[in-house]
Amino acid sequence: xxxxxxxxxxxxxxxxxxxxxxxxxxxxxxxxxxxxxxxxxxxxxxxxxxxxxxxxxxxxxxxxxxxxxxxxxxxxxxxxxxxxxxxxxxxxxxxxxxxxxxxxxxxxxxxxxxxxxxxxxxxxxxxxxxxxxxxxxxxxxxxxxxxxxxxxxxxxxxxxxxxxxxxxxxxxxxxxxxxxxxxxxxxxxxxxxxxxxxxxxxxxxxxxxxxxxxxxxxxxxxxxxxxxxxxxxxxxxxxxxxx
Amino acid sequence: xxxxxxxxxxxxxxxxxxxxxxxxxxxxxxxxxxxxxxxxxxxxxxxxxxxxxxxxxxxxxxxxxxxxxxxxxxxxxxxxxxxxxxxxxxxxxxxxxxxxxxxxxxxxxxxxxxxxxxxxxxxxxxxxxxxxxxxxxxxxxxxxxxxxxxxxxxxxxxxxxxxxxxxxxxxxxxxxxxxxxxxxxxxxxxxxxxxxxxxxxxxxxxxxxxxxxxxxxxxxxxxxxxxxxxxxxxxxxxxxxxx
DNA sequence: CGGGCCGTTGAGCGGGCTCAAGACATGTGG
DNA sequence: CCACATGTCTTGAGCCCGCTCAACGGCCCG
Numbered sequence: 001x002x003x004x005x006x007x008x009x010x011x012x013x014x015x016x017x018x019x020x021x022x023x024x025x026x027x028x029x030x031x032x033x034x035x036x037x038x039x040x041x042x043x044x045x046x047x048x049x050x051x052x053x054x055x056x057x058x059x060x061x062x063x064x065x066x067x068x069x070x071x072x073x074x075x076x077x078x079x080x081x082x083x084x085x086x087x088x089x090x091x092x093x094x095x096x097x098x099x100x101x102x103x104x105x106x107x108x109x110x111x112x113x114x115x116x117x118x119x120x121x122x123x124x125x126x127x128x129x130x131x132x133x134x135x136x137x138x139x140x141x142x143x144x145x146x147x148x149x150x151x152x153x154x155x156x157x158x159x160x161x162x163x164x165x166x167x168x169x170x171x172x173x174x175x176x177x178x179x180x181x182x183x184x185x186x187x188x189x190x191x192x193x194x195x196x197x198x199x200x201x202x203x204x205x206x207x208x209x210x211x212x213x214x215x216x217x218x219x220x221x222x223x224x225x226x227x228x229x230x231x232x233x234x235x236x237x238x239x240x241x242x243x
Numbered sequence: 244x245x246x247x248x249x250x251x252x253x254x255x256x257x258x259x260x261x262x263x264x265x266x267x268x269x270x271x272x273x274x275x276x277x278x279x280x281x282x283x284x285x286x287x288x289x290x291x292x293x294x295x296x297x298x299x300x301x302x303x304x305x306x307x308x309x310x311x312x313x314x315x316x317x318x319x320x321x322x323x324x325x326x327x328x329x330x331x332x333x334x335x336x337x338x339x340x341x342x343x344x345x346x347x348x349x350x351x352x353x354x355x356x357x358x359x360x361x362x363x364x365x366x367x368x369x370x371x372x373x374x375x376x377x378x379x380x381x382x383x384x385x386x387x388x389x390x391x392x393x394x395x396x397x398x399x400x401x402x403x404x405x406x407x408x409x410x411x412x413x414x415x416x417x418x419x420x421x422x423x424x425x426x427x428x429x430x431x432x433x434x435x436x437x438x439x440x441x442x443x444x445x446x447x448x449x450x451x452x453x454x455x456x457x458x459x460x461x462x463x464x465x466x467x468x469x470x471x472x473x474x475x476x477x478x479x480x481x482x483x484x485x486x
Numbered sequence: 487c488g489g490g491c492c493g494t495t496g497a498g499c500g501g502g503c504t505c506a507a508g509a510c511a512t513g514t515g516g
Numbered sequence: 517c518c519a520c521a522t523g524t525c526t527t528g529a530g531c532c533c534g535c536t537c538a539a540c541g542g543c544c545c546g
Contacts, residue, residue, distance in 0.1 A: 017333070047477060065387050068396070068473045073387035087376040090260070090369065095380050095478040118372070119365040126333065126361060129372050133330040136379045137338050143382060144308050144316035146390045147434035151502065153311070182524065191390035196502055198526065230311045234290060235338040394534065425492065439534055441494060 004028045005107040008081035008169075009055035013127040015168065016134060016240040023123030030117060032107040037061075037100040039180070043084065044098040050088040052108040056080055059104035060180050064188065065096040074189035076139065077101075077162060077181070081169050083131050089114040102180040134237050141235040146191045149230060152200050154190040156229030159210060159217060164233060175219035179212070204228070247271045248350040251324035251412075252298035256370040258411065259377060259483040266366035273360060275350040280304075280343040282423070286327065287341040293331040295351040299323055302347035303423050307431065308339040317432035319382065320344075320405060320424070324412050326374050332357040345423040377480050384478045389434040392473060395443050397433040399472030402453060402460060407476060418462035422455070447471070 004010075006028050013019060013027070034057060037043060044050050046065055056078050063075040063084075075096055078084055084098055089111045118125045138161075145157050163174035172178060183201065184194035192200075205211045209228065210219045219225050247253075249271050256262060256270070277300060280286060287293050289308055299321050306318040306327075318339055321327055327341055332354045361368045381404075388400050406417035415421060426444070427437035435443075448454045452471065453462045462468050469475075 063383075065383065067387050067391040071391040073390045075383050075386055087380070090373050091376060091380075091480050092482045093477060093480070095480070096383060118369060122362040122365065122368065125365065125368050125372070129361070129368070129375070130333050132372070132375055132379060133334060136375060136382060137330070137334075139379060139382045139386060140306075140308065140318050140339060143318055143386045143389060144310050146386060147316045148310040148314040184524080193503060194525085195504085195527090199502090202526085234336060237334050237336070237338070239335045426494095427492080436535060437493085438495090438536085442534090445494085 005034045005057050005105075006030060006032060006055055006109075008057060009083055009107070012081035012083075012169065013131060016237070017127045017130050019127050020123050023121045023127070026117055026121045027124050027127070030109050030113050032109045034105055034107050037104040037106065039100055039102055039104075041100050042097055043100065043104070043106055044088070044094050044096075046094055046097040048094055049092065050085060050094050051111045053086055053088050053111060053114050054084040054098070055107045055109065056082045056084055057105040057107055060101040060178075061098055061104055061106075062101055062181075062185070062189075063096050063098055072188045073191070074185060075142070076135070077189070079166060079169055079171060083128070086114075086128060086132055089118070101185070130240075137235050137237060151190070151192050151196055152203065153229050154192065155186065155197065155200050156204065156210075156225050157231050158186070158190060158229075159219065160226050160229050160231040161236070163217070163219060163222075164236060164238075168236075168238070175222050177217055178215060179217045180215045248277045248300050248348075249273060249275060249298055249352075251300060252326055252350070255324035255326075255412065256374060259480070260370045260373050262370050263366050266364045266370070269360055269364045270367050270370070273352050273356050275352045277348055277350050280347040280349065282343055282345055282347075284343050285340055286343065286347070286349055287331070287337050287339075289337055289340040291337055292335065293328060293337050294354045296329055296331050296354060296357050297327040297341070298350045298352065299325045299327055300348040300350055302349075303344040303421075304341055304347055304349070305344055305424075305428070305432075306339050306341050315431045316434070317428060318385070319378070320432070322409060322412055322414060326371070329357075329371060329375055332361070344428070373483075380478050380480060394433070394435050394439055395446065396472050397435065398429065398440065398443050399447065399453075399468050400474050401429070401433060401472075402462065403469050403472050403474040404479070406460070406462060406465075407479060407481075411479075411481070418465050420460055421458060422460045423458045 010024060010027050043054060043061060058080050061078045064072050065075060066072055145154050162179055163177055166172040166177040167174045183197045187194045187197045209221045209224050253267060253270050286297060286304060301323050304321045307315050309315055388397050405422055406420055409415040409420040410417045426440045430437045430440045444455060452464045452467050453460065
């Protein structure tokens with residue numbers, strides 16, 4: 001079972017909670033189907049029914065919702081190992097869309113299978129709950145980021161977060177990683193316009209703090225970036241869960 | 244057990260999921276201690292350990308975090324029946340504070356008791372998970388609200404949400420309810436300054452859409468308010484959870 | 487009667503937006 | 517191989533929404 005497409009997902013869960021082998025095997029044995037998506041294509045659509053839950057096998061995706069007349073808010077960025085749309089297991093309708101940012105491979109698990117797992121394997125249920133609790137903590141930080149910080153701080157903060165998360169996921173190091181977002185998408189994630197994102201990035205680059213070429217971020221001064229972005233890791237709950 | 248302080252909480256859970264009597268009784272039988280808080284006092288503090296979970300018995304509270312040098316973002320508003328800090332059951336450190344907005348009675352449940360309940364009563368676990376999933380959906384909407392909407396729309400949107408939630412909780416009707424937030428706190432919730440909140444509220448009042456006196460909101464034109472606030476209820480998941 | 491807290495008002499400023507155009511890279515079809 | 521379209525990044529100029537700073541009035545409470 002070690003070759004399961006769900007392995008990155010389970011590995012991520014285990015970074016936050018210890019999972020006994022009974023539960024671990026049950027998660028890995030979940031029925032699933034791996035699908036491939038091109039950049040821009042949708043894994044889930046807002047305001048529709050979704051009868052499956054998803055684990056990202058490779059690539060990057062984002063959650064977003066459309067507001068008013070076309071304005072778009074990116075709510076989260078997902079990378080390999082992340083669980084996506086766990087709420088589909090229990091909620092009737094989706095309240096946001098999931099879109100591929102790069103070439104994506106995603107494993108879809110029937111919602112029904114997640115519901116039975118949840119009922120029969122408390123340890124697995126706990127792991128899934130912890131996952132959603134941490135996602136919620138990240139969402140809170142994004143709310144605060146957009147609500148209270150300056151444009152420069154918002155972008156610096158996002159760059160710090162993605163760096164830390166990729167390092168934790170073993171996809172790169174915090175000061176050198178891939179980030180396949182256009183400046184417009186970075187703007188949609190931070191509540192800024194693409195034009196202003198461009199100017200802020202130029203500022204950060206000219207001050208030797210961070211640069212980005214071909215969708216690859218290189219942080220040249222990590223400490224300064226965290227300072228600019230008012231970044232404190234605690235909200236990512238790196239320590240994980242209690243016994 | 245019908246007189247339990249946890250009854251409003253269980254009632255709220257049951258609005259979203261059906262709970263069998265086995266699980267229902269177990270939740271009501273959770274050990275808890277009810278405490279009283281004056282407006283402004285803290286139920287939980289950011290960056291500290293919390294070994295209990297909380298159910299709001301009466302009054303209003305909010306979640307917030309401090310950003311940078313003193314700026315404050317209000318992340319959520321809670322009312323009677325809401326669960327607060329469920330993440331304390333499994334996460335080591337709090338990432339935000341909980342503060343009373345009015346006179347509050349809150350029931351504190353030891354984290355350990357929630358963990359055993361979660362392990363022994365899958366139906367109760369499911370109900371708690373659904374609760375956090377819906378809270379997360381609300382948090383996403385707040386992110387989008389602050390990130391993409393104008394000042395006027397942000398405030399209109401919040402007023403709609405609180406109205407609907409109070410009506411659902413049986414605490415008032417959507418167009419007439421108590422909202423014990425100062426204009427400054429309303430600003431902290433929407434990423435605006437108190438001065439600007441004041442001007443926006445005056446605008447809404449002068450157009451005969453909504454008025455607020457002594458912390459009581461009266462919506463004189465509900466349809467117009469939802470239009471101004473670009474408000475669509477779906478994110479509150481009123482239908483609840485799937486079988 | 488004094489001191490907070492809250493709501494209100496005015497005047498001026500500025501961060502980020504809007505609109506518009508151009509550079510460059512990639513891909514596509516003829 | 518070129519013509520053309522598309523998407524992204526870049527730059528400039530002007531403007532406006534919401535902020536800042538400051539003052540005042542009403543209310544509650546000691």
